[in-house]
Amino acid sequence: xxxxxxxxxxxxxxxxxxxxxxxxxxxxxxxxxxxxxxxxxxxxxxxxxxxxxxxxxxxxxxxxxxxxxxxxxxxxxxxxxxxxxxxxxxxxxxxxxxxxxxxxxxxxxxxxxxxxxxxxxxxxxxxxxxxxxxxxxxxxxxxxxx
Amino acid sequence: xxxxxxxxxxxxxxxxxxxxxxxxxxxxxxxxxxxxxxxxxxxxxxxxxxxxxxxxxxxxxxxxxxxxxxxxxxxxxxxxxxxxxxxxxxxxxxxxxxxxxxxxxxxxxxxxxxxxxxxxxxxxxxxxxxxxxxxxxxxxxxxxxxxxxxxxxxxxxxxxxxxxxxxxxxxxxxxxxxxxxxxxxxxxxxxxxxxxxxxxxxxxxxxxxxxxxxxxxxxxxxxxxxxxxxxxxxxxxxxxxxxxxxxxxxxxxxxxxxxxxx
Numbered sequence: 001x002x003x004x005x006x007x008x009x010x011x012x013x014x015x016x017x018x019x020x021x022x023x024x025x026x027x028x029x030x031x032x033x034x035x036x037x038x039x040x041x042x043x044x045x046x047x048x049x050x051x052x053x054x055x056x057x058x059x060x061x062x063x064x065x066x067x068x069x070x071x072x073x074x075x076x077x078x079x080x081x082x083x084x085x086x087x088x089x090x091x092x093x094x095x096x097x098x099x100x101x102x103x104x105x106x107x108x109x110x111x112x113x114x115x116x117x118x119x120x121x122x123x124x125x126x127x128x129x130x131x132x133x134x135x136x137x138x139x140x141x142x143x144x145x146x
Numbered sequence: 147x148x149x150x151x152x153x154x155x156x157x158x159x160x161x162x163x164x165x166x167x168x169x170x171x172x173x174x175x176x177x178x179x180x181x182x183x184x185x186x187x188x189x190x191x192x193x194x195x196x197x198x199x200x201x202x203x204x205x206x207x208x209x210x211x212x213x214x215x216x217x218x219x220x221x222x223x224x225x226x227x228x229x230x231x232x233x234x235x236x237x238x239x240x241x242x243x244x245x246x247x248x249x250x251x252x253x254x255x256x257x258x259x260x261x262x263x264x265x266x267x268x269x270x271x272x273x274x275x276x277x278x279x280x281x282x283x284x285x286x287x288x289x290x291x292x293x294x295x296x297x298x299x300x301x302x303x304x305x306x307x308x309x310x311x312x313x314x315x316x317x318x319x320x321x322x323x324x325x326x327x328x329x330x331x332x333x334x335x336x337x338x339x340x341x342x343x344x345x346x347x348x349x350x351x352x353x354x355x356x357x358x359x360x361x362x363x364x365x366x367x368x369x370x371x372x373x374x375x376x377x378x379x380x381x382x383x384x385x386x387x388x389x390x391x392x393x394x395x396x397x398x399x400x401x402x403x404x405x406x407x408x
Contacts, residue, residue, distance in 0.1 A: 036220040039367035040360045041294060043334075043341050044302040044309045120395055133263060133272045133399040135292040136245075136252050 098127050098142040116146040190316035190332045197351045198304025206236040208376040216367035224365050238279040240386040255388040256283050262388035272399035281305055292402050312336045329354035338362045
């Protein structure tokens with residue numbers, strides 16, 4: 001039943017147009033390494049096939065859920081409330097004049113939060129954030145003062 | 147595919163009739179630019195189909211999986227993350243997923259209508275509308291919310307969305323022992339991924355292990371999952387229902403950019 005097989009390698013040229021995709025823009029001040037791409041986690045990728053002809057850029061974002069986040073930032077602060085402690089990697093610590101719509105993965109220290117119309121907003125040194133899920137990842141989006 | 151059969155037939159004929167020709171043919175394959183002749187073994191495809199049919203015949207199941215997933219840093223290194231996940235499903239429209247990674251914890255609830263994603267250690271949860279079935283809900287999650295859940299394949303194999311027809315190469319590698327079970331090991335190739343599947347031998351051909359290698363990325367990142375099945379499970383409604391606690395609060399989940407946007 002088994003036949004000898006050649007496992008010769010094949011030169012693979014990756015042509016991934018991810019660099020231009022900035023669906024989630026991390027605060028650029030941090031030196032943290034960025035995730036370029038994640039391994040596929042499913043074999044049946046009809047989601048991708050269905051959208052391929054419509055918009056290639058989005059396809060890559062959808063298929064590679066974790067693209068353009070910092071390595072190591074998808075981290076629940078188990079022992080600290082997020083507003084009480086900043087974390088080492090990928091924090092917004094150096095954000096001085098964060099642009100509205102910028103996304104960070106954790107907050108600097110010294111933030112408080114306020115409920116406005118049922119939504120929890122975090123305020124850190126005059127910059128306001130709304131916490132959101134981006135895929136399975138918790139992020140903080142800079143918003144106008146509520 | 148008929149082409150593959152034709153090539154196989156030629157090889158088989160050559161094997162029986164003229165050993166010298168076989169050597170010549172093999173040499174040509176080695177030297178030529180062409181990759182070794184791909185072939186889809188019908189046994190491997192049959193095993194895959196049989197597994198899909200078996201999965202679709204289950205009423206409910208619980209499966210735990212230990213997984214690793216590589217990310218690729220922008221400087222090219224692979225970075226591995228490990229998780230333990232537990233899926234509890236009542237077909238066709240109830241699912242609960244608990245994922246504990248080496249860094250965080252997430253719970254997903256699907257009660258036939260709504261999906262809730264919850265981070266217990268943080269307290270934040272978000273909701274969105276699911277579809278009428280687990281499979282359609284997983285598709286909505288991936289397409290509209292950038293939420294591609296690992297092992298979604300378990301709900302796709304054997305369904306109309308099964309993409310086994312995209313397989314360009316498939317073969318069996320023999321039997322392996324995984325988690326106390328004898329499992330037959332198969333290799334499949336599709337555009338952009340090579341994947342391996344180990345299927346339990348016998349009347350319940352459940353996946354023992356799945357490895358997916360992304361081949362259009364130079365560092366070949368992998369996803370691997372070893373599965374532990376329990377089919378003797380009674381799942382009550384509260385398994386699939388999210389109940390907010392005192393410390394929990396609702397937030398939004400980002401939607402992916404619209405299809406019509408250019």
